[in-house]
Amino acid sequence: MLKKYFSSLLIVLLIIFTQSIIKxxxxxxxxxxxxxxxxxxxxxxxxxxxxxxxxxxxxKAEIIVDLRDPNNQTITIKGTLYPFLAFTPETxxxxxxxxxxxxxxxxxxxxxxxxxxxGKIRVNKVFQPPTLLQxxxxxxxxxxxxxxxxxxxxGFPLKNDVGxxxxxxxxxxxxxxxxxxEANVHILGIYGGAFGAxxxxxxxxxxxxxxxxxxxxxxxxxxxxxxxxxxxEVSYQELFKNxxxxxxxxxxxxxxxxLNLHAKILHDNYFSWELRYPISIMGSTxxxxxxxxxxxxxHIGFTGRExxxxxxxxxxxxDAMPSSDVRQPxxxxxLMVEKVAESWATSAFAIGPSLIMSKNDKGNFGVITVMxxxxxxxxxxx
Numbered sequence: 001m002l003k004k005y006f007s008s009l010l011i012v013l014l015i016i017f018t019q020s021i022i023k024x025x026x027x028x029x030x031x032x033x034x035x036x037x038x039x040x041x042x043x044x045x046x047x048x049x050x051x052x053x054x055x056x057x058x059x060k061a062e063i064i065v066d067l068r069d070p071n072n073q074t075i076t077i078k079g080t081l082y083p084f085l086a087f088t089p090e091t092x093x094x095x096x097x098x099x100x101x102x103x104x105x106x107x108x109x110x111x112x113x114x115x116x117x118x119g120k121i122r123v124n125k126v127f128q129p130p131t132l133l134q135x136x137x138x139x140x141x142x143x144x145x146x147x148x149x150x151x152x153x154x155g156f157p158l159k160n161d162v163g164x165x166x167x168x169x170x171x172x173x174x175x176x177x178x179x180x181x182e183a184n185v186h187i188l189g190i191y192g193g194a195f196g197a198x199x200x201x202x203x204x205x206x207x208x209x210x211x212x213x214x215x216x217x218x219x220x221x222x223x224x225x226x227x228x229x230x231x232x233e234v235s236y237q238e239l240f241k242n243x244x245x246x247x248x249x250x251x252x253x254x255x256x257x258x259l260n261l262h263a264k265i266l267h268d269n270y271f272s273w274e275l276r277y278p279i280s281i282m283g284s285t286x287x288x289x290x291x292x293x294x295x296x297x298x299h300i301g302f303t304g305r306e307x308x309x310x311x312x313x314x315x316x317x318x319d320a321m322p323s324s325d326v327r328q329p330x331x332x333x334x335l336m337v338e339k340v341a342e343s344w345a346t347s348a349f350a351i352g353p354s355l356i357m358s359k360n361d362k363g364n365f366g367v368i369t370v371m372x373x374x375x376x377x378x379x380x381x382x
Contacts, residue, residue, distance in 0.1 A: 010347055026291060028196035033067040038100035039308045040283035047094070051075060051087050056098050059285065060306050060347045062339065064104070065095055078346055102311045134278035134286060137189045140230040141165045143286065143370070145305055145381030148372070149175040149201070149354060150332070151317065152286070152303060153184070156379065161188045169201065170213070171318045172292070172299045174356040175371035176205040178213040182221070192222040195237070195254040208256040210261035211327050212356050213295070216243035216251070219266070237295065238269035259363045264326040270295045282307040306338070313338040315350055315375065330358035334373055348377045352371035 020214075039045060042059035049057035054077065062326035064076040065084075075083035075095070084092060135140050140162055141155035150173040163186045171380050179202045185194030196218035202209070222236030243251070243265050255262050274292035281287045287304035301319035315336040322329050336352035354373035360366050 001156065011330075012222060017221075027030060032101050032103050032105070034104045035065055035101035036104060036311050037063045037065065037095070038102060038283070039063075039306075039313060040100050040313065041098070042092055042283075042285070044098070048075075048087065051091055052077070052082050054366075058347050060308070060338065062346065064365045067096070078344075079342065127279060127379070128283070130278040130280050130287075131285070135230050135256055135287070137188075137225040137227045137230050140225060140278075141186045141191065144377050145286070145315075145375050146378055147373065147375040149173065150375050151334070151375065153182070154378070155186070162186065165191070165193075168198070169295065172294060172301070172321065172332070174319075174330075174334070174369060175354045175373055176202055176369055177211075177332075177356060178202065178215070180213060180215050184223075189225045189227055191222070192220070194218060194220050205369065208360050209331055210256055210259075210263055210361065211356075211368065212254075213267045213327070214251040214263055216247045216265060217241040230276070232273070232275055234273045236269065236271055236273075237266075239266055242267045254361075256361060259359065259361075260328075261328060261359060261361070262326050264295075264297075264324065266295065275363075282309055292346075297321055297327070301332075313347065314352070328359045330356055332356050336375055350375050350377075 009327070017121075017147035037045070039060045045061060045063065046057040048063065048290075049061060058078070059216040061078050065074075066076070067073045067084065070382040075084055075087070078284060087095070106112050107175045129364050133142050138161045139157070140158055142155065143155045143165070144286045145151050145152065146154035150171065151167070152171060153165040153167040155163055157163040163289075165184045165186060167182050169178050175178065179197040179199055180195060181198045181201075182193060184191045184194040190260045195215060197215040200211055202214070213338075218235055219239040221235055222235040223233060226232045226234075251263050251265050259261060272292070274290055274294070275291045276290035276292075278288045281304055284304045284307040287302070287307070289297070289302050292299040299319055301317065306313055307316060310380050315334065317332075317334045319332040321327070332354070334352070337352040338350045339346050340351055341349045341380075351372060351374040352369055354369075355367050357366065358368050360368050
């Protein structure tokens with residue numbers, strides 16, 4: 001049964017792959033006059049906006065080009081209309097010859113509901129090298145995205161190689177899973193800081209809390225990113241004070257011994273590490289694959305920011321925790337979509353569903369948490 005399922009999946013992927021290549025070849029031979037530019041070239045998108053004095057420019061802005069009327073050719077940038085002649089001849093040439101176009105004049109038929117997105121996948125733009133910040137051992141922490149639950153830490157530079165990062169939840173946690181919060185200072189690849197508890201992150205949820213991760217009294221941590229590149233990080237966490245018996249009782253009120261469901265309460269100290277491979281996928285401004293051991297728990301996953309597909313821009317992350325010293329295995333999925341707001345907030349805000357899958361209070365595997373997750377973009381990734 002499983003073999004049959006994978007065979008069917010492989011056939012579907014081959015069809016999508018073949019159609020995307022055919023589509024790209026067909027579009028290469030016809031002149032498209034009304035199209036949306038796929039946000040897959042950050043430098044060009046920034047240049048286009050700088051020429052009409054948009055500050056700060058947005059590398060993922062929605063740009064629509066209309067060349068159908070020779071006497072009234074226009075470009076719309078995030079809802080604002082500009083004449084095509086407002087741009088330099090060099091920029092106009094790049095816009096006209098831009099290879100990644102979404103044809104807004106295409107014919108729609110009964111099969112388009114199944115083929116429209118698949119036909120727009122750009123195979124040669126799926127994988128690209130990462131940005132300079134992503135591969136730097138001293139600047140990797142610089143990250144303009146602040147996520148409500150889990151995710152990479154929000155980080156900004158103060159001067160040269162000195163900066164600060166902050167996060168709600170752990171890098172690998174999902175919504176309402178942990179009360180963990182942290183803040184760190186970064187200097188030349190070394191960082192140190194404190195972590196503590198924010199009860200509001202877990203108090204909202206009243207069911208399926210037996211797989212939560214709790215901080216009782218806070219602690220400190222130090223870490224180091226090896227200087228050969230941003231691919232290996234080690235860190236050490238230690239509690240200021242171990243949890244009291246009353247704190248343990250409060251945090252373990254949802255435990256079910258008969259089902260081996262126990263919340264993890266941090267105590268003593270931990271040695272953690274992460275092995276990662278930064279990369280750009282589907283035009284993402286920040287993405288990585290990783291394997292990690294954090295707080296005596298294993299994590300394998302992927303996280304990507306501002307990925308582009310068929311005109312849509314979205315964040316996607318998946319974390320698998322297959323093994324823990326206390327908790328049951330669990331899987332966290334996040335999908336957040338941009339362009340739900342208008343004007344300057346089109347790329348500054350993204351929202352979408354986030355869920356956690358694990359063993360529930362009845363002992364069955366399933367979804368134990370569903371919640372809207374969101375992130376703010378408070379700077380530029382360039």
